[in-house]
Amino acid sequence: MLEQFIEFFTTHWLLSSVWVVLFLLLIKTESARGGAAVSPSxxxxxxxxxxxxxxxIRTKDEFRAGHLPNALHIPAKDMHKRMSELESLKDTPLILICKTGTTAGATGAVLAKAGFNKLHKLRGGILEWQGSNLPLVRD
Incomplete structure (x- = not known):
């Protein structure tokens, strides 16, 4: 199988190169979807x-276990229903936080589609924040 792939790639190098470039562009586009990733600092x-x-955007239990001061809590699963709570913030920079930084992109894409244009996501999520020994508050 690998030999056939290598043979195809060398025989059709131009076509293969185009596919590789398109694949890399897709990865770049998808990673930027929903806002740029930012570090805790x-x-x-x-x-x-x-x-x-x-x-x-974490669950209620995760939020209660520790969150950033003054953070708005809207679980990802409720974003469609509760998006109106963010309407007044359409032109305000919003930073989405999930547990590991993976869910924030999809939620950001939903918000971007609704017209929010200053979206960011915390790289590494709340785990990265905690790993940097930064403060959390508990309810």
């Missing part, structure tokens, strides 16, 4: 300097 600067708002 970049996020802190955005909150302090740009008045960014934090939207925590």
């Amino acid at each position: 970049q996020m802190t600067q955005m909150i302090n300097n740009d008045h960014a708002k934090v939207v925590d």
Whole structure:
């Protein structure tokens, strides 16, 4: 199987190269979907300097276990129903936080489709925040 792939790739190098480039562009586009990833330090600067708002999309139990101060809590599964709560923030930088940084992109894509244009997601999620020994509050 591998030999056939290599033979195809060498025989049709131009076509194969086009597919590789398209695949890389797809990966880049999908990773940028739903906002740019920011580090905990970049996020802190955005909150302090740009008045960014934090939207925590984790479950209720995860949120209660520890969240950022002043974070809005709208679980990802409820985003479609509760998006109206964010309407006044359409032109405000929003930073989406999930547990590991993987769910925020899909939720960000939903918000982008609804006209939110200053979206970001915390790279590594709340686990990265905790790993950086940054504070959380508990309810």
